Amino acid sequence: MPHRVTLIPGDGVGPEVSEATRRVLEATGVEFDWDVQNAGLGVMExxxxxxxxxxxxxxxxxxxxxxxxxxxxxxKGIRS
Structure with missing residues (x-):
């Protein structure tokens, strides 16, 4: 049975980092069911x-x- 995980790609380099993380986790052989959700500046409006x-x-x-x-x-926080 796959593990259901919420994946929030994020802003800026977030989608690239999240995709790399997803690939690394899937390379372990463990099954995941990704529930991709959007958050951050892109959904503010x-x-x-x-x-x-x-x-x-x-x-x-x-x-x-x-x-x-x-x-x-x-x-005035640092942009990600």
């Missing part, structure tokens, strides 16, 4: 938040998530 409730629900349901870097949408 649509949902008004960088982490929409349906993404949090996916994490709660699957009990595990892998998240790529996310851009800090407010403040």
């Amino acid at each position: 649509q949902y008004g938040t960088p982490m929409p409730e349906h993404v949090l629900e996916s994490i709660r349901r699957n009990k595990v998530a892998i998240k790529g870097p996310l851009t800090t949408p407010i403040g």
Whole structure:
């Protein structure tokens, strides 16, 4: 039975890092069922938040998530 994992690619280099992480994990021979969810700056306009409730629900349901870097949408934080 595959392990269901929420995968949040993220912003900037996040999708590349997340894809590399996914490939490394799949190379172990363990079966995964990836529940890909979008979060970060790219969803701010649509949902008004960088982490929409349906993404949090996916994490709660699957009990595990892998998240790529996310851009800090407010403040003077360092961009990912």
